[in-house]
Amino acid sequence: MSERIYYSQDAKMQAQRQTFLVVVFMLSIGVGIGAVLGLLFAPKTGEVTREELAKAVEERAKEVESQMSDLRKKIDDRISA
Secondary structure (H helix, E strand, O other): OOOOOOOHHHHHHHHHHHHHHHHHHHHHHHHHHHHHHHHHHHOOOOHHHHHHHHHHHHHHHHHHHHHHHHHHHHHHHHHHH
8 A cells, every 4th residue: 555645734634534534425325225225125024024123122122131130130249248
């Protein structure tokens, strides 16, 4: 990779900012295209997919709640010991 020569710190910062904006723009375009293609080629209907997602999120929330409860109990046990 070739090193660039910048004539000022400001020019270097501006070049880095422009590069960052291009990367963010291209990433957002890629995410948008991926989302559209995912919707077009989805094997299940939207309703079924939403139900499955809701169930998965609910199950994960219960798992996290259980883990937090266990962690609180352990912390309380250590504090009281």
